[in-house]
Amino acid sequence: EVQLLESGGGLVQPGGSLRLSCAASGFTFRSFAMTWVRQAPGKGLEWVSFMFGPGGAPFYADSVKGRFIISRDNAENTLYLQLNNLGVEDTAVYYCAKLEGMESYNYAMDVWGQGTTVTVSS
């Protein structure tokens, strides 16, 4: 069974940092691009970042560019998201998802984790 399990969320002060993890199982992790999506309280889904299977240049939403860093360890089947210089607007549930498709611009998010909650507050 294909599964994604996020961890690492918590309460952090403004300006602080956090690292989220997404443990993957049930598929050949290194072969698939992966992405992070978040949902702030009372808001809709917002794409955050994605990275191709073998690695390479990552992609970021403008709202997190320069503050968040996506990475992956294909030997450990784990996706990461380093959150730096956090602001209250980063408070959200963060989901990781597996990407599927022939062309990167047409990728769909076919498997999702349950999410991990990040709360930025003083």
Add this chain to the structure above:
Amino acid sequence: QSLLTQPPSVSGAPGQRVTISCSGSASNIGAGYDVHWYQHLPGTAPKLIIYGNNNRPGVPDRFSASKSGTSASLAITGLQAEDEADYYCQSYDSRLDGFVFGTGTKVTVL
């Protein structure tokens, strides 16, 4: 501010048909990029229900979708209580060089 606009809410009685629109622009849907649709129940993982504009990944055929020009739409026929959820369209935007989600639509079964 999302580049894909959806109505905030739609509702229907059990058995009825409801449609959700997703309005984009020339840099996303209008550029020919695929549209995907997700069902999201609060507190759970979002679920892919339509990929590649009109393909169902093992979901009931009550769900269907289409795309034309700069817009797309999702239709749910034979509405059931279990369909009550938030629905999001998603595509790629060349101007942002990234993925974009619609604003989301809450479906209420009366």
